[in-house]
Amino acid sequence: MDEENFRLLLKGIAQLTAAQREKLHQALSAPAQTSSVTSVIDGQPVEQVICPHCACEKVKLWGSANGLRRFRCTNCRRTFNSLTGTALARLRYKERWLDHTDALADTKTIRKTAEVLDVAVSTAFRWRHRFLAARRANKPGSMTGIVETDETYFRRSYKGSRQWSNPQEGEPEPPRKRRKRGKPTGHRGTPLAEQVPVLIIRDRQQTTGDAILPDTGAKTIAQHLIPLLGKDVVLCTDASKAYGVVAREAGIHHEPVNVANGERVRADVFHIQNVNAYDSRLKRWMTGFQGVATKYLASYLAWRRTLEAFGDAIQPAALLQSCHR
Helix, strand or coil: CCHHHHHHHHHHHCCCCHHHHHHHHHHCCHHHHHHHHHHHHCCCCHHHCCCCCCCCCCEEEEEEECCEEEEEECCCCCEEECCCCCCCCCCCCHHHHHHHHHHHHCCCCHHHHHHHHCCCHHHHHHHHHHHHHHHHHCCCCCECCEEEEEEEEEECCCCCCHHHHCCCCCCCCCCCCCCCCCCCCCCCCCCHHHEEEEEEEEECCCCEEEEECCCCCHHHHHHHHHHHECCCCEEEECCCHHHHHHHHHHCCEEEECCHHHCCCCECCCECCHHHHHHHHHHHHHHHHHCCCCHHHHHHHHHHHHHHHHHHHHCCHHHHHHHHCC
């Protein structure tokens, strides 16, 4: 509806009777939103449904429950719905899921999301990580052309840990003394033990992958990098020796750029500026959360990948569909 027609609609509301107002309220209430969510989740034809228990492709409709179709597998005879086996299984308040994906698209804080959805803060927190669980596993299978890669670092965080505030019997001792987030460590710079390396891989088609690394050795990097690279790619990195070792093992063409010596671009095409720009956007975006616990870092990396993949045209319905698969 265009803006002029919307203004006319608003003017007409003043002329409605009490009974008409009640009907309008019912039309704008939750069931319509629930119907929209159901159409997103349950829109797959029966012929394309696969049993989540045994992966059999022969299933048939078996009634409905809680607003969703149920199916029965002809092989294992078990019943299921479109959410069975997904991260969103057994979550309630489906009528608010589109609003939640809208909050993810806008990068709202947990407390702001809880306020908008009228749910508890703990519910908003749980929903965030359940919705992002599918996105964590949705990583690119391969990359083509010129592929840039570099590592970036995040400060190790135990935000929310109860090892200090409420230690339980039998739990391991905290890895370090408790301190306020952001407080200096007492060392010059941030010690390597306090940093988490993250490998970022990005090709010129804007396909992005990432991996949290236990260390930055060639063997560790190779485990995450080589499966993404075809034999015809050109790998652009900084001058780190580890990448040279990885490229030789994979048998791919390697173009190292010595950034430390001021080199930025070679032959007008070989550089790592795209991946470095992504790192900058990622770091700047992360600062809005006032620190991210390391155990949840993978979810936030997936969140940023999703926002980059959808771009400015991100739609809550499309995001919901990608989160429940």
